[in-house]
Amino acid sequence: MGTSRQMDMDAARKALEEEKTRLESLRATVETTSGELNRDAALDVSSVDQHPADLGTETFERTKDLAILETMDMQLQDITHAFKRIDDGTYGTCESCGEPIGEERLKAMPAARFCIKDQAATEKRARAD
Secondary structure, X not given: OOHHHHHHHHHHHHHHHHHHHHHHHHHHHHHHHHHHHHHHHHHOOOHHHOOHHHHHHHHHHHHHHXXXXXXXXXXXXXXXXXXXXXXXXXXXXOOOOOOEOXXXXXXXOOOOOOXXXXXXXXXXXXXXX
């Protein structure tokens, strides 16, 4: 591995670490907030007296929090996968077509697994399902 490539991988590793730290911190905040809302709802034993819209709002907020946490978990998995790709020398290569992922894309999304073209195709297939 050349010096320039090693510097690129060091920069990628640093960007991934920063994103991992950001996501873990954000995830902890969402968990804490969600937990506090759930405790408050559990303490309110007079739910029979609550307006159905209030119960609906609580359900919506809980569902939203779970979806946010699930998305963050997937992003953290992508980061773990990106670290493995750095270690095995495949980082920066599209997992679909094998072509290099653009430098600008990797700067914007360090855990990117696909080039822009294949990412768009993947998203299009996911929407069709």
